[in-house]
Amino acid sequence: MSTVSNQPPLLTPQLMHQLERLELVTRKVFRGRMKGERRSKRQGQSVEFADYRNYVPGDDLRFIDWNLYARLDKLFLKLFLEEEDLHFYALIDNSLSMEFGAPTKLRYAQQLAAALGFIGLVKADRIRIETLGPGSHAASPIFRGRASQWRMLDYLQNIEPAGATSLVDGVKRFCIRNSGKGIVVLISDLLDKQGYEAALRCLLAQQLDIYVVHLLCDEELNPDVRGDLKLVDCEDDDVAEVTVSAPLLKRYQRTLQAFTGGAREFCARRGITYVLADNQTPVETLVAKYLRRRGLVR
Numbered sequence: 024m025s026t027v028s029n030q031p032p033l034l035t036p037q038l039m040h041q042l043e044r045l046e047l048v049t050r051k052v053f054r055g056r057m058k059g060e061r062r063s064k065r066q067g068q069s070v071e072f073a074d075y076r077n078y079v080p081g082d083d084l085r086f087i088d089w090n091l092y093a094r095l096d097k098l099f100l101k102l103f104l105e106e107e108d109l110h111f112y113a114l115i116d117n118s119l120s121m122e123f124g125a126p127t128k129l130r131y132a133q134q135l136a137a138a139l140g141f142i143g144l145v146k147a148d149r150i151r152i153e154t155l156g157p158g159s160h161a162a163s164p165i166f167r168g169r170a171s172q173w174r175m176l177d178y179l180q181n182i183e184p185a186g187a188t189s190l191v192d193g194v195k196r197f198c199i200r201n202s203g204k205g206i207v208v209l210i211s212d213l214l215d216k217q218g219y220e221a222a223l224r225c226l227l228a229q230q231l232d233i234y235v236v237h238l239l240c241d242e243e244l245n246p247d248v249r250g251d252l253k254l255v256d257c258e259d260d261d262v263a264e265v266t267v268s269a270p271l272l273k274r275y276q277r278t279l280q281a282f283t284g285g286a287r288e289f290c291a292r293r294g295i296t297y298v299l300a301d302n303q304t305p306v307e308t309l310v311a312k313y314l315r316r317r318g319l320v321r
Contacts (some may be wrong), residue, residue: 076100190222211236
């Protein structure tokens with residue numbers, strides 16, 4: 024039985040009703056393995072007429088428009104739009120630092136992955152959920168079709184923190200397991216002492232349409248603490264004793280802005296879509312407003 028069964032559902036009926044009107048979109052041409060409910064940018068041989076082009080020796084004679092030939096005495100080939108499925112991957116950081124906040128960043132990541140996965144299932148896309156931590160729970164099966172939503176939600180509900188997790192090692196495992204082209208959404212606080220850059224470069228090598236949801240909690244964005252504190256790193260138990268004062272908080276805000284600004288610039292220079300999110304923004308707002316504005320859904 025799930026250890027989080029007492030928590031509210033990841034998706035309410037009201038939220039699912041809002042989400043089923045949306046669809047995931049990609050900025051890149053993709054090639055699916057099965058016929059889906061979406062039209063790709065690649066021209067194929069389906070039933071949806073797209074355009075004509077001049078006949079070239081070797082083309083399939085079945086697609087010549089003979090009526091046009093009778094009128095113009097020239098051979099033209101009919102082109103069609105092919106409907107294909109989309110590969111969608113939600114890659115969740117389940118390191119111990121994601122267990123911070125209320126709701127925790129991990130819980131919020133689960134809700135966001137559930138919302139985006141549900142949108143894809145409604146449109147018959149191929150959905151896979153993965154975590155960055157090692158272990159048997161790192162990769163889900165492929166979910167496809169609306170009937171798979173309960174299996175997907177059950178998988179998400181049972182994701183737990185994985186202890187010390189390396190962003191780059193988790194992304195490398197993901198890249199080894201998945202060769203399909205499509206969209207990947209990395210949901211992470213990017214808090215790794217080794218940095219996030221190497222992990223994102225690994226994703227770039229896969230030629231995926233990459234989105235980074237940089238998820239921080241309100242306590243990290245606007246800390247409300249004062250006095251003498253002993254800070255313990257939840258992942259490696261490093262200890263730091265500090266006296267929190269107004270100047271220190273200002274320096275913290277400058278450091279935070281440099282951190283988020285650096286991540287945003289790193290992504291922008293490499294064609295990665297970056298979205299800074301906090302755990303107090305309703306998931307439906309993040310999806311229907313911010314991610315819609317950035318082109319992930321429509």
